Amino acid sequence: MDINRYSQINPPQRLLMGPGPINADPRVLRAMSTQLIGQYDPVMTHYMNEVMELYRKIFCTDNYWTMLINGTSRAGIEAILLSAICPGDKVLVPVFGRFGYLLCEIAHRCRAKVNLLETQWGTVFTPDQIEDEIKKIKPKFLLIVHGDTSTTMIQPLKDIGEICKKYHVIFYTDATASIGGNELETDLWGLDAVSAGMQKCLGGPSGTAPITISHQMKEIIRHRKCVEKGIRTVEHKDGDGEIIYSNYFDISMIMDYWGPERLNHHTEATTALFGARECARVILKDGLKKNIARHKLHGDAMLKGIQGMGLKLFGNIEHKMHNILGVIIPKGVNGEQVRKFMLEDFGIEIGTSFGPLHGKIWRIGTMGYNARKDCVLQTLACLEQVLNLVGFPMIPGAAVESALEHYSLENIHV
Ligand SMILES: Cc1ncc(COP(=O)(O)O)c(C=O)c1O
Missing domain, CATH: 3.40.640.10 (Type I PLP-dependent aspartate aminotransferase-like (Major domain))
Structure with missing residues (x-):
């Protein structure tokens, strides 16, 4: 066995915006x-x-x-x-x-x-x-x-x-x-x-x-x-x-x-x-209620951004968790190809799905350490680029603009 073939663990930087795990604090x-x-x-x-x-x-x-x-x-x-x-x-x-x-x-x-x-x-x-x-x-x-x-x-x-x-x-x-x-x-x-x-x-x-x-x-x-x-x-x-x-x-x-x-x-x-x-x-240092409110704020901003780019959401969104969103993969778009581009070109992971939803929705999370404005905006901007690349037409910048509008309505600047 040649021990030198085994390098130190040094995974690439990823932004984990799927259903979990997410980047640890x-x-x-x-x-x-x-x-x-x-x-x-x-x-x-x-x-x-x-x-x-x-x-x-x-x-x-x-x-x-x-x-x-x-x-x-x-x-x-x-x-x-x-x-x-x-x-x-x-x-x-x-x-x-x-x-x-x-x-x-x-x-x-x-x-x-x-x-x-x-x-x-x-x-x-x-x-x-x-x-x-x-x-x-x-x-x-x-x-x-x-x-x-x-x-x-x-x-x-x-x-x-x-x-x-x-x-x-x-x-x-x-x-x-x-x-x-x-x-x-x-x-x-x-x-x-x-x-x-x-x-x-x-x-x-x-x-x-x-x-x-x-x-x-x-x-x-x-x-x-x-x-x-x-x-x-x-x-x-x-x-x-x-x-x-x-x-x-x-x-x-x-x-x-x-x-x-x-x-x-x-x-x-x-x-x-x-x-x-x-x-x-x-x-608990910030307060549990504040933590829940943070998840709602960034989850809603992601939702607005996704809607802003013309994508449809899965399920009865009145009953969705604050921290995760099911996004219907548009007709003609290869969901796995989009996930691959997101990961390989932008270092962002979004989730696939199981069982009856396999190949039908992406799951995008905004949770824990990644329930943040910069993570939401980065994910939306990159997803828009990737979708353009695979030929799904949309108004450039609409996703980020919709999310920013949500933040400004909520009066959040950071
Ligand atoms: C609701 C729910 N229960 C259980 C599990 C299983 O968790 P683990 O993989 O940590 O065992 C998961 C994982 O995603 C989950 O979302």
């Missing part, structure tokens, strides 16, 4: 270049406690059990579903995009009885639709995505918590794509569990999944049977629920590690924790 990258310390060093356990405090604010909750799962966003989903669902439990999954099917798939692996409720991509559910289905199915759990990046839609959850409470249903949402850039009120909306990821509006790299669970959800998880008898003593009563078929994702054990007992489980991914802590600190 430089402050987060700096935090992640910090030297390691031992996992039971009091400084480290203090940081873990701080992470719990900071993410309670990000999730808008008082839930004590608010912590990180090491792994990408789906690690957070798997940890919650595997730890809560017993084989044979009935779950209802209203699906409005690709990530709803992911919840179904994971629930199947938990041996749940999975009931699907589907709606057309580009739309969301009304509370009545969900209530009717709950009445029919009588599930133990309702599992729903908050913002589905595949369609760019956000499901209003505000009234669903009340419905779940009325029918004694445990309410979980996947907020990977929405958290930090859109309103999410864990306690006010009656959510029992929420999981998230770093690589979208939180402005970090993927690899950590913040989660929060309510007291009721904690009780369900604690009632599972305990395998490591004699080792795990905290609150484990060797309950009546079946064992959790995962060691790594057993939230009971993870709680024992994050809680005051500090019982050994995995070795916390220190560098990822430093990054996650910095993401939350940066957002």
Whole structure:
């Protein structure tokens, strides 16, 4: 093996304007270049406690059990579903995009009885639709995505918590794509569990999944049977629920590690924790509301710019997330060729799409560190150039002008 064939990692500069990942905030990258310390060093356990405090604010909750799962966003989903669902439990999954099917798939692996409720991509559910289905199915759990990046839609959850409470249903949402850039009120909306990821509006790299669970959800998880008898003593009563078929994702054990007992489980991914802590600190320093408003401002400016160049948007835009936009690829334009030019000539990545939308829409994100005026204007100007190059006629400069007009109406100059 000739080691000299392997150069240092030195990827090209890219502006990531797709559905995530996005460019990480430089402050987060700096935090992640910090030297390691031992996992039971009091400084480290203090940081873990701080992470719990900071993410309670990000999730808008008082839930004590608010912590990180090491792994990408789906690690957070798997940890919650595997730890809560017993084989044979009935779950209802209203699906409005690709990530709803992911919840179904994971629930199947938990041996749940999975009931699907589907709606057309580009739309969301009304509370009545969900209530009717709950009445029919009588599930133990309702599992729903908050913002589905595949369609760019956000499901209003505000009234669903009340419905779940009325029918004694445990309410979980996947907020990977929405958290930090859109309103999410864990306690006010009656959510029992929420999981998230770093690589979208939180402005970090993927690899950590913040989660929060309510007291009721904690009780369900604690009632599972305990395998490591004699080792795990905290609150484990060797309950009546079946064992959790995962060691790594057993939230009971993870709680024992994050809680005051500090019982050994995995070795916390220190560098990822430093990054996650910095993401939350940066957002909360400005204020969560301000961060959400920033995502709305730049998301709307992108939308105006796209409309300004004569392109059409996908789905019911009244229900789109602030941080992402589905753009219909005009007839006669090769969507992949446009993405290639954007990446190779301008260093800008925009997103493709999945399933029924494959080849039909681009997904353009304005999130986290890249929810900025300069990123929006650069992307619009370059996309206009590329579209001209591939023969799609438009009024030169119209996109940037429309976005600038939006900024001037909003009185934003930076
Ligand atoms: C809504 C949603 N859920 C889950 C995931 C899966 O995340 P990860 O790839 O970090 O596991 C994504 C990724 O884009 C997502 O958008």
